[in-house]
Amino acid sequence: MQSPLPLTVVGSINVDLTARAERLPQAGETVGGGRLVREAGGKGANQAAAAARLGAAVRMIGAVGPDADGAWMRAELDAAGVDTSGLQAGSEPTGVALIVVDREGENQIAVCEGANGEVSLDGVEFAEGEAVLAQLEISMDLVVELAARARGYLAVNAAPARELPDAVLRRADLIIVNETEYALIPALRTAARVAVTYGGDGAKLFEGGVEVAAAPAVKTTVENTVGAGDAFCAALTIGLASGASAAEALSVACAVGAAAVADPRSQPLLDPYDAYLAR
Numbered sequence: 001m002q003s004p005l006p007l008t009v010v011g012s013i014n015v016d017l018t019a020r021a022e023r024l025p026q027a028g029e030t031v032g033g034g035r036l037v038r039e040a041g042g043k044g045a046n047q048a049a050a051a052a053r054l055g056a057a058v059r060m061i062g063a064v065g066p067d068a069d070g071a072w073m074r075a076e077l078d079a080a081g082v083d084t085s086g087l088q089a090g091s092e093p094t095g096v097a098l099i100v101v102d103r104e105g106e107n108q109i110a111v112c113e114g115a116n117g118e119v120s121l122d123g124v125e126f127a128e129g130e131a132v133l134a135q136l137e138i139s140m141d142l143v144v145e146l147a148a149r150a151r152g153y154l155a156v157n158a159a160p161a162r163e164l165p166d167a168v169l170r171r172a173d174l175i176i177v178n179e180t181e182y183a184l185i186p187a188l189r190t191a192a193r194v195a196v197t198y199g200g201d202g203a204k205l206f207e208g209g210v211e212v213a214a215a216p217a218v219k220t221t222v223e224n225t226v227g228a229g230d231a232f233c234a235a236l237t238i239g240l241a242s243g244a245s246a247a248e249a250l251s252v253a254c255a256v257g258a259a260a261v262a263d264p265r266s267q268p269l270l271d272p273y274d275a276y277l278a279r
Contacts, residue, residue: 004056005055005056005057005131005238005241005242007051009044009045009048009059009060010061010062010121010132010138010142011042011043011044011045011062011133011134012043012095012111012116012138013063013064013077013087013095013115014041014042014045014094014095014096014116014137015039015040016037016040016041016096016099016266017038017096017099018036018039019035019036019100019101020034020037021033021034021035021100022102023102024106024107024108025100031100037264039265040076040266040267041097042062043137043159044060044134044138045062045073045076045077045267046231046267047230048077048234049076049080049082050227050231050233050234050260051133051234051237052081052082053081053271054234054273055238055272056238057083058081059083059084059086060082060086060087061087061119061121062086062087063088063090064094065089065092065093065095065114066091067094069093070094070115073094080267088115088119090115091118092114092117093114093115094114095111095112095116096111096114097110098111098112099226101224101225101226105223105224105225105261106225111160113137116137117139121142126149128151129152130152131155131238132146132150132153132154132155133233135158135159136157136159136160136161137160140165143168144165147167147168148167150171153174153240153241154172154174155173155174155175155176155236155237155240155241156172156174157175157176157233158176158188159177159229161177161181163185169187173193174193174195175188175194176195176197176232177196178199179196179198182196190208192207193206193207195236198217200217202215203250203253203254203257205250212246213245213246213247213250214250215247215250215253215254217257218255218258220261223261224263224265224266226266227263227265227267228260229257231259231270232253232257232260234256235252235255235257235273236249236250236253238273248277252273252277256270256273259271
C-alpha cells in the first residue's frame with residue numbers, strides 16, 4: 001500500500017479460552033489431556049489487529065466489560081497498533097469464546113457475547129474515504145444501521161452464518177464467508193461480490209454468482225485455524241478497498257491466511273501487506 005488505508009472495524013471483542021487437545025470431543029464425550037491457553041480474541045478484534053499489523057490505519061468500534069479482561073483486551077489492541085479511542089464500556093462482562101483445538105488445528109467454538117451485545121454507533125462518524133469491516137458476532141440491527149451509515153467501502157464477514165437483510169446485501173461492497181457459511185446463506189448466490197474460502201483449496205471471488213477470481217491455498221504448517229479467517233478478511237478488505245485487482249487481493253489474502261494458520265495465536269503476528277505480494 002502506498003499509504004495506510006483508513007479502516008474502521010465494528011465488531012466483537014472476546015477473551016479466548018482455548019483448550020488444545022489431541023482431538024475434538026463428540027457429543028456427550030469428555031476428552032482429557034488438554035492444555036488451556038487464555039488470549040485475546042473475538043472476530044472484530046482479531047480482524048482489527050490483523051489489519052493494523054498489515055499496515056492499515058485502524059480504529060476499533062466495540063465494547064468491553066467493566067472488568068480486568070476489558071482492560072486487558074484494550075491493551076492488546078493498543079499493542080497491535082489499533083486506535084482504541086472508540087471502545088465502549090459495557091455493563092456486562094467482557095465477551096468470552098470457549099474453544100477446543102485439535103492436533104490438526106481444527107476447532108469448535110462457543111461464544112458468550114457479554115459486552116458485545118451493547119455495542120452502539122451513537123456518536124460514531126464515518127468518512128467517505130474510510131473502509132468499514134464488520135462481522136456477525138454483534139447484533140444484526142447494528143449491522144443494518146452500519147450499512148445505512150457507512151459512507152465508504154463496506155465489507156461484511158457473514159460469520160457466524162445468519163441470513164442477511166436485504167439492506168445489508170444491497171449495500172455491502174464485499175461479503176466474506178467460508179464454504180459452510182456460503183451453503184447456509186442462499187441469498188449470497190446473487191449478491192454483488194462474495195469471497196468464499198475453501199480451507200486447503202484456497203478461495204474464490206464471485207460477482208452476481210459468477211466466479212471472477214480464484215487463488216490457491218499457500219502450503220504451511222497448521223498450528224491453529226481460529227484466527228486464519230479473520231486475517232484473510234482483513235487482508236482482502238485492505239486489498240480490494242485500496243484498489244487492488246481481484247486476483248491480486250485474493251492471492252495476498254490467502255498468503256496472509258496461511259501465515260495466520262502457522263501462528264498459534266488468535267491474533268497472529270503478521271508482516272506488512274506488501275510483503276505477501278510475491279508469496
